[in-house]
Amino acid sequence: MEAAPGWRTVCPSGHPVRGWLGPARCASCAAAVPTAVHADAGPLPPTPSTASYGPAAPLLAGVTALLCATLAVATGIRPELAVWLLIAPVGVLLAVVDRRVQRLPDPLTLPLAPTALALLGVAALLPEHAGDWTTALLGSLALSAGYLVLHLINPGGMGFGDVKLALGAGAALGWYGWATVMLGTFAGFLLGALYGGALVVARKAGRGTTIPFGPFLLAGAFVGLLIGAYAA
Structure with a gap:
């Protein structure tokens, strides 16, 4: 049986997680990830897999x-x-x-x-x-x-x-x-x-x-x- 993941102290990108209660999103990741530009739709949001790291x-x-x-x-x-x-x-x-x-x-x-x-x-x-x-x-x-x-x-x-x-x-x-x-x-x-x-x-x-x-x-x-x- 696969071992359970460790107690998370940082997000997948290495930013410290301040607190463990609340939305599983990293504000630093959301702010730091470069945004792609689409010709019609404009800037795209940060990649969810980078900013999010927990269950919905x-x-x-x-x-x-x-x-x-x-x-x-x-x-x-x-x-x-x-x-x-x-x-x-x-x-x-x-x-x-x-x-x-x-x-x-x-x-x-x-x-x-x-x-x-x-x-x-x-x-x-x-x-x-x-x-x-x-x-x-x-x-x-x-x-x-x-x-x-x-x-x-x-x-x-x-x-x-x-x-x-x-x-x-x-x-x-x-x-x-x-x-x-x-x-x-x-x-x-x-x-x-x-x-x-x-x-x-x-x-x-x-x-x-x-x-x-x-x-x-x-x-x-x-x-x-x-x-x-x-x-x-």
């Missing part, structure tokens, strides 16, 4: 909108819906980053759990909510502790970034109870196992191949949260 945003925006719409249908007009709509885009971004470079950046994983718990604390004070804040806190700690054990047993198979991400996922799942925590956790491992098995069958991976688990952790949390919200 419309696809990610569409996926995020679809996930948010699905959560809205399952949750209804309960106050915790605002929390899900705020953290869902962060989950999509984390899944994409981990899939491409096999890293879960601390600026997103570390604030996720306290932010989710703070917002859920506000939701718990509002009428018509369908969860429990204490279980959200305990679910966050329990899920992260479980992933920490797996990390200590096999650091190569379970990264510490997944341990930190589990804090936020456990908070969201725990809001709807322990059954939702267990369901979301099982779904994540099941999806990861199915993906790994498919790679082996397709001969694109072997026994020693490592795959980023963050996308499956997040996908499992989404499945659990969706079912938990619908059943609440």
Whole structure:
């Protein structure tokens, strides 16, 4: 299996990348690339392959909108819906980053759990909510502790970034109870196992191949949260 690309600090032309959140375009490239002149149309814009170096945003925006719409249908007009709509885009971004470079950046994983718990604390004070804040806190700690054990047993198979991400996922799942925590956790491992098995069958991976688990952790949390919200 081809190794994931490294964490990008410069654009393909060597210009420093200032920040990693936002459009994957290099302003220096766009300004420095000479423009060609067409007899009828005038100057042509810089070559997109030189100025752009990341995935197109419309696809990610569409996926995020679809996930948010699905959560809205399952949750209804309960106050915790605002929390899900705020953290869902962060989950999509984390899944994409981990899939491409096999890293879960601390600026997103570390604030996720306290932010989710703070917002859920506000939701718990509002009428018509369908969860429990204490279980959200305990679910966050329990899920992260479980992933920490797996990390200590096999650091190569379970990264510490997944341990930190589990804090936020456990908070969201725990809001709807322990059954939702267990369901979301099982779904994540099941999806990861199915993906790994498919790679082996397709001969694109072997026994020693490592795959980023963050996308499956997040996908499992989404499945659990969706079912938990619908059943609440």
